[in-house]
Amino acid sequence: EIVMTQSPAILPASPGERVILSCRASQSVGSKLAWYQQKPGQAPRLLIYDASTRATSIPARFSGSGSGADFSLTITSLQSEDFAVYYCQQYNEWYTFGQGTKLDIK
Amino acid sequence: QVQLVQSGTEVKKPGASVRISCKASGYTFSDHTLFWVRQAPGQRLEWMGWIDAGYGDTKVSQKFQGRVTVDKDTSATTVYMDLSSLTSEDTAIYYCARRGYGSGHLYFDSWGQGTLVTVSS
Numbered sequence: 001e002i003v004m005t006q007s008p009a010i011l012p013a014s015p016g017e018r019v020i021l022s023c024r025a026s027q028s029v030g031s032k033l034a035w036y037q038q039k040p041g042q043a044p045r046l047l048i049y050d051a052s053t054r055a056t057s058i059p060a061r062f063s064g065s066g067s068g069a070d071f072s073l074t075i076t077s078l079q080s081e082d083f084a085v086y087y088c089q090q091y092n093e094w095y096t097f098g099q100g101t102k103l104d105i106k
Numbered sequence: 107q108v109q110l111v112q113s114g115t116e117v118k119k120p121g122a123s124v125r126i127s128c129k130a131s132g133y134t135f136s137d138h139t140l141f142w143v144r145q146a147p148g149q150r151l152e153w154m155g156w157i158d159a160g161y162g163d164t165k166v167s168q169k170f171q172g173r174v175t176v177d178k179d180t181s182a183t184t185v186y187m188d189l190s191s192l193t194s195e196d197t198a199i200y201y202c203a204r205r206g207y208g209s210g211h212l213y214f215d216s217w218g219q220g221t222l223v224t225v226s227s
Binding site: 032034036042043044045046049050055087089091094095096097098099100 | 153218
């Protein structure tokens with residue numbers, strides 16, 4: 001099973017800041033990586049797929065990069081609604097998720 | 107718009123079974139594969155099984171083989187998951203999720219609202 005490891009576990013930040021969330025796979029997944037956002041009491045929402053393609057209606061301040069085993073999600077100019085938990089998921093070999101990064105208000 | 111609406115909260119005793127439904131609307135039901143994903147407290151999201159809503163093919167994750175059954179009612183555009191032999195470790199939120207269309211789109215592009223299942227004696 002491909003293990004996905006996200007860092008950091010908790011990321012304190014302030015509105016307006018730029019943040020970078022990391023995700024590492026235990027083996028190469030090519031570009032078969034997605035990012036999801038989850039707010040309390042809600043289902044995950046697809047943000048990014050194929051490592052760098054924004055899903056429908058996702059603002060341009062969200063961007064994804066990377067390939068192989070190392071990936072990142074960058075959020076520029078944080079908005080209040082962006083404080084949530086973010087998960088990466090590989091779908092190159094079945095489906096596995098990272099443990100999540102909680103983006104907290106500083 | 108795409109909607110996946112799941113059945114409501116369940117409370118079960120250890121050893122019992124639970125059946126969760128997920129009604130799809132806003133798209134061609136048979137075009138997509140639907141997954142069941144669970145989120146247990148403090149645990150990662152994990153996929154449990156899927157069903158191809160067109161052909162009816164199913165697959166259950168090895169971890170849940172023997173305990174999970176996935177099926178569908180095409181006329182009702184609804185998929186179901188049965189989970190048997192419940193233990194406290196099955197206490198979780200269960201989501202249905204739609205996989206993207208076509209072999210090149212294997213991510214989950216829409217999710218149901220989740221169904222909380224609590225297993226307690």
